[in-house]
């Protein structure tokens with residue numbers, strides 16, 4: 032910031048700052064701190080940190096990231112034994128929570144605060160103070176012109192300045208008239224304070240966005256759950272298959288609403304070449320209850336269209352088939368009955384299934400295999416699924432018996448069967464062969480271990496449940512930021528000075544100059560507009576072309592440069608890209 | 615379920631795209647011809663001017679009053695060498711409009727696009743032909759985009775093929791719209807050339823028949839988010855070209871100022887480095903606001919689709935990187951010693967990131983956004 036203001040010669044404070052900076056080496060420890068602070072809050076540092084942030088964000092897209100997919104990271108480290116570990120120590124799998132990434136953005140935001148606060152104070156003062164004094168030589172300003180009011184108009188210098196002041200006020204300028212009664216009265220005017228306000232709002236809102244995101248991480252939570260048609264999820268900790276609490280999460284935050292999956296329908300593309308069989312619509316019909324004893328409500332859950340319930344949002348994120356099976360044990364008792372969620376493995380809902388039957392007697396039973404909605408076999412005997420719809424559903428399984436290892440309480444992945452301690456019963460390479468079932472069929476396991484029947488197929492959906500209290504605030508701050516940004520880029524901060532004086536022959540001479548703070552490609556247009564206002568007010572004939580103006584009776588334009596002819600400055604450079612004027 | 619697919623429409627669309635690419639190719643040749651011809655004409659004008667100048671003593675007509683450190687050098691209007699010095703690349707402060715105007719006005723006769731990049735009086739027949747052909751091309755191209763939309767029964771930006779064809783259309787259309795008010799015809803070869811590349815790449819490498827959208831893309835946010843992204847990218851395309859030219863021009867101005875030979879004659883057609891910088895700054899400012907909206911709407915959509923508004927998905931990372939680079943660009947313009955050439959480099963880097971985000975990230979990086987239709 033200091034840099035920028037330094038280049039503005041009208042402001043005295045930065046000069047002092049610059050001097051302080053120059054005198055630095057003798058300042059001692061306090062001076063050192065001050066120097067560091069000045070450095071940190073300088074525009075150059077902000078620029079450097081911004082570019083650094085951009086560079087630092089890149090590795091996160093090159094290497095797999097833990098928060099997104101921890102298992103891929105583990106696999107990546109295994110696959111790259113030479114440098115996988117090294118990358119981990121450099122936190123390249125957790126880029127966005129890494130020490131170095133955090134350091135950059137924290138520094139950036141400290142710099143931002145150090146930049147915004149003094150700037151806000153300075154601007155507050157500027158808004159309350161009078162426009163700067165009239166420069167001695169207006170002709171040095173980027174926009175400069177003179178006008179002459181003929182003697183017979185009867186407009187003394189002091190009246191001219193007051194009428195100019197009135198015009199500028201109407202145009203939104205804050206005006207101060209000086210030396211009203213002197214020989215050479217002048218006025219200083221300024222407008223466009225909103226520009227700086229916009230800039231401050233923009234930068235402050237960025238802090239707001241960051242804080243909101245952080246708060247969301249602290250107080251939010253998220254989780255996943257798989258729901259087979261007919262299943263009900265109740266929002267309690269045990270209801271989740273997977274749960275990720277924020278740092279400050281308390282389980283009392285969970286409102287015990289419920290959501291039941293009544294029906295799930297998928298539409299597949301049957302029209303286009305190339306994409307035949309791709310899903311083009313997912314619709315889940317659900318019944319929700321805000322509370323255990325609230326009235327039930329029918330709702331539709333779709334991709335891109337979450338259901339909101341009890342302060343959370345519920346998203347449809349996955350789906351698949353769940354074959355329904357019944358397993359009887361050796362004694363003929365039903366040991367397990369119900370849908371088994373198939374995990375997607377390949378095209379057209381080619382899914383893997385694992386069935387664990389810990390209640391089977393005398394031995395626990397386990398099954399692992401595949402479910403295919405439309406089973407086909409290649410000539411080599413490889414099974415594949417030819418269509419996503421249930422045209423020829425098939426369940427192929429291997430079976431095992433023994434100790435499933437569930438009794439010692441260690442958590443197990445429901446989608447994997449650890450066959451280490453199990454004895455195979457059915458497999459393709461055994462005498463008994465594998466199990467292949469179509470709906471309605473059952474199979475008797477060898478050695479009287481029991482039976483398994485394939486009763487039918489249901490669909491299931493995977494839902495993500497999120498609660499993020501920071502989200503709304505992030506949105507509000509983001510909107511504020513864009514608003515501020517637009518104002519800051521398209522409001523122009525301008526200063527105008529006018530000085531008048533009486534010529535011996537009775538004419539009133541007027542000169543004016545304009546100065547912009549920052550980028551302002553429409554300053555010339557503003558100068559022309561003001562000139563026109565004054566000319567109209569004083570009824571000085573003003574003609575369009577500069578050459579004519581030069582020779583016409585009352586007017587004389589002495590632009591600051593020889594090539595700045597009137598014609599050019601009258602035509603408003605309003606390009607298609609030209610922003611709106613701040614009026 | 616959305617509309618039915620209409621394959622015939624899709625085939626018409628492909629035909630239109632081919633025709634558009636063909637028309638653009640002819641327009642491209644015309645633009646190139648314009649560059650070559652104008653460059654020759656300008657050289658002749660220069661030679662003549664140099665001769666008259668040698669005859670008459672070199673008397674400065676009037677020293678400009680430099681306010682922003684920019685307008686130091688303005689002597690006789692025909693003095694091309696000096697005039698190009700207006701606005702040294704590394705100048706400390708930003709000029710106002712009149713300083714910029716001076717830089718251009720001072721460049722004298724034969725400068726086809728002045729600093730304001732308004733149309734000069736003289737006619738450039740090849741350039742007119744080129745623009746007319748481009749208009750014809752863009753009309754055919756529009757027909758292609760519309761038939762594609764009708765064929766698929768939805769907005770025509772759901773996969774790489776459609777991003778490219780529609781993106782090329784928007785780039786050319788934005789260019790032509792800017793042409794109404796500003797003489798940017800010196801960018802013609804670049805913009806039209808890029809459109810041809812995009813159309814060819816779409817047809818050869820990314821061809822996809824008309825089809826439905828995957829459910830993840832079925833949202834009105836697709837319309838809002840992607841259209842603003844494409845529009846901002848089109849603007850970034852213009853500023854990229856201008857920044858690249860700015861670098862060349864700055865180099866040329868320096869060489870010429872140091873008394874070196876002017877090897878890049880065709881650059882006479884191009885405004886001064888400072889004018890290029892100023893106009894590209896203004897376009898970049900608009901595009902940056904557009905990109906800010908792209909980012910925000912993307913986040914809102916992500917919240918709707920995936921339940922989190924920001925997750926550092928690869929596409930999100932690169933959108934963020936682009937945003938930060940252009941924020942850096944805007945800061946550079948306000949930082950002493952960083953305007954001019956360095957700012958131009960930032961603008962170029964930003965655009966390279968845009969390209970990278972579109973091509974490499976869409977194709978080779980796995981992320982939630984990996985449904986670009988390949």
Ligand code: HEM
Pocket residue numbers: 032035071072073074076077081139140142143144146147229230233234237515516519520549550940941944945947948
């Ligand atoms: C989070 C990082 C930052 C971002 C994304 C950012 C972004 C921007 C953008 C887009 C602009 C141009 C629009 C406008 O004028 O409002 C801008 C201007 C500005 N920024 Fe930042 N900024 C950041 C940090 C900072 C810091 C740390 C400083 C102070 C050291 C700073 C000082 C300024 C100043 C002084 C301007 C006005 C420049 C002018 O007058 O043209 N910014 N910033």
